Amino acid sequence: MSLKIEIHSFSYKKGGIPKDNSGNGGGFAFDCRGILNPGRVEEYKTQTGCDIGVQDYLETKTEMPKFLELVKSITSINIENYLDRGFENLQINFGCTGGQHRSVYAAEKTAEFIREKYPQATVFLQHDEQPQLNSSLINDR
Template structure:
C-alpha cells in the first residue's frame, strides 16, 4: 500500500475547504490570502497560478517563497511519518479568495515538491475552481 497525497487548490469565497472523502479526516488547509493577490494587478487578472507571469510575480513581489518554505517544512514531518507508519491518505489544501492565482500556484508547486522529495507517495492534484487545469 502506498501513501496517496491529494492536493487541492480552492476558493474560500466559492466553495470553502474541500471535504476529505477518504474517511480519515484531517490533513492540512493553508490559507494563501495573506500573500499579495496577483489578481489585483490588471495584467494578471485573467490569468491563473499556472501562468508564468503569475508565478514570477508571486516568487519575486510577495512573501510566497517564505510562506511556501514553511509549508514544505511543516508538511514534510507528517508525510515522512505517514510513509513510515504505512498510512494510505493525506489531503493538503491551498485556499485563496477566488481559487485562481495563489492557491493554484501553491498546489502546483507543492505537488512538484512532493513528487521530488517523496517519490514513494502517489500524488493527485485538483484545482477545484479551475476545472480546465485538472
C-alpha cells in the same frame, strides 16, 4: 499500499475547504490570502497560478517563497511519519479568495516538491475552481 497525497487549490468564497473523502477527516488547510494577490493586477486578472507572469509576480513581489518553504517543512514532518507508519491518505489544501492565482500556484509547487522528494507517494492534484488545469493523469506534472 502507498501513501496517496491529495492536493487541492480552492476558493474560500466559492466552496470552502475541500471535503476529505478518505474517511480520515481532513489534513492540512493553508490560507494563501495573506500573500499579495496578483489578481488585483490588471494584466493577471484572467491568468492563473500556472501562468508565468503570475508565477514571477508571486516569486518576486510577495512572501510566497517564504510561505512555501514553511509549508514544505511542516508537511514533510507528516509525510515522513505517514510513510513510516504505513498510512494511506493525506490531504493538503491551499485556499485563496477566488481559487485562481495564489492557491493554484501553491498547490502546483507543493505537488512538484512532494513528487521529487517522496517518489514512493502518489500525488493527486485538483484545482477545484480551475478545472481546465486538471489532468486525467496522476503524476504527469
